[in-house]
Amino acid sequence: MIVVMRTDASEEQIEAVAAKIRELGFRDRAIRGVERTVVCVLGQVYPELMDELMVLDGVETVLRVSKPYKLASREVHPMDTVVRVGGLEIGAGRVVVMAGQCSVDTEEFTMATARAVKEAGAHVLRGGAFKPRTSPHTFEGHGKKGLELLAKAKAETGLPIITEVLDPRDVELVAEMADILQIGSRNGQNFALLKEVGRTNKPVLLKRGMWATVEEWLLAAEHIMSQGNHNVILCERGIRTFETATRFTFDVNAIPWVKRESHLPVIADPSHGTGRWYLVEPVALAAIAAGADGLLIEVHVSPDHALSDGAQSLTPQNFARLMERLRVLCQALGRPLHPPVAQAAARGDGQPL
Ligand code: PEP
Ligand code: MN
Numbered sequence: 001m002i003v004v005m006r007t008d009a010s011e012e013q014i015e016a017v018a019a020k021i022r023e024l025g026f027r028d029r030a031i032r033g034v035e036r037t038v039v040c041v042l043g044q045v046y047p048e049l050m051d052e053l054m055v056l057d058g059v060e061t062v063l064r065v066s067k068p069y070k071l072a073s074r075e076v077h078p079m080d081t082v083v084r085v086g087g088l089e090i091g092a093g094r095v096v097v098m099a100g101q102c103s104v105d106t107e108e109f110t111m112a113t114a115r116a117v118k119e120a121g122a123h124v125l126r127g128g129a130f131k132p133r134t135s136p137h138t139f140e141g142h143g144k145k146g147l148e149l150l151a152k153a154k155a156e157t158g159l160p161i162i163t164e165v166l167d168p169r170d171v172e173l174v175a176e177m178a179d180i181l182q183i184g185s186r187n188g189q190n191f192a193l194l195k196e197v198g199r200t201n202k203p204v205l206l207k208r209g210m211w212a213t214v215e216e217w218l219l220a221a222e223h224i225m226s227q228g229n230h231n232v233i234l235c236e237r238g239i240r241t242f243e244t245a246t247r248f249t250f251d252v253n254a255i256p257w258v259k260r261e262s263h264l265p266v267i268a269d270p271s272h273g274t275g276r277w278y279l280v281e282p283v284a285l286a287a288i289a290a291g292a293d294g295l296l297i298e299v300h301v302s303p304d305h306a307l308s309d310g311a312q313s314l315t316p317q318n319f320a321r322l323m324e325r326l327r328v329l330c331q332a333l334g335r336p337l338h339p340p341v342a343q344a345a346a347r348g349d350g351q352p353l
Contacts, residue, residue: 046068072218083265085124087341095326097323098126105305110153117159118158118159125162126161126182127149127161128146129163160179165178175197188206194220198226198228207237211240218234234266235266236255236269236287238272250274276311277312298312
């Protein structure tokens with residue numbers, strides 16, 4: 001961090017800034033230019049320090065030169081992180097697809113959807129058992145019973161499971177069954193929950209808060225990683241803008257930006273990012289072209305009967321078509337689709353499922 005002094009700052013003011021920096025436990029170094037002086041703050045700075053220094057007399061501005069996120073940053077960890085889920089490798093250059101219902105509903109629909117996404121080539125089955133809903137008067141998920149249905153679908157298909165956890169008190173229960181814990185957009189700054197999943201050893205898919213800047217999103221990852229769990233997968237799922245034609249605005253810019261800044265894998269969720277089933281395929285392909293390591297897609301065998309997000313859920317036919325186009329795109333990009341899970345496990349290039 002550097003403190004830029006005003007051109008008319010006095011020697012006393014410069015010395016007072018340097019003294020404050022030392023008082024706060026940092027080292028200081030003044031660089032005297034022809035017109036003005038800047039004072040460097042040396043040490044592990046924190047974001048609030050900017051405000052603490054900005055108010056001092058003679059200060060023009062305070063600038064950050066290193067990143068506020070450390071563990072998630074490429075500055076500290078230049079190589080890509082690969083998150084392993086059984087035989088699956090997320091972030092290793094092959095595209096991974098997670099697909100399934102928004103919320104787990106009936107056994108019949110859940111099993112049929114699981115079979116359909118497996119058949120089309122998905123690698124991970126998604127399904128919400130604990131659902132964050134804007135209104136408390138809508139379906140909030142089957143909870144533990146939903147987890148049991150997902151376990152049944154996993155037993156039959158062999159697909160690992162991703163499911164959301166909403167409450168720090170449920171982390172242990174959800175982590176017993178899930179292969180990947182999902183942190184939803186609404187919990188992107190629920191620091192108690194982020195820390196709690198950070199104390200598990202399960203991979204965590206961290207959705208971007210719908211109001212979060214990319215920097216706040218990486219700082220949320222930092223909260224998880226600060227507790228020792230470095231198996232974090234980032235997920236762009238669209239942000240709030242003035243646009244109302246779509247449910248959210250999928251921020252394709254965020255994908256190459258985050259891939260450049262961070263070593264963590266990045267997944268795209270064009271289902272929530274658009275809110276319309278007919279926009280899911282083009283935006284999914286755009287996200288992969290922009291460098292995403294994979295996709296999270298809502299699919300339902302009967303979207304009209306889905307208990308949440310039917311309007312953005314693909315039918316199995318439309319999902320199979322997306323997978324076909326994705327296969328072609330991935331080949332063209334030189335980042336092929338990850339082989340099917342069972343095949344990957346059989347080849348022994350990961351831990352057994
Ligand atoms: C979901 O994946 O079903 C979900 C609720 O997503 P988000 O947190 O992105 O809204
Ligand atoms: Mn949903």
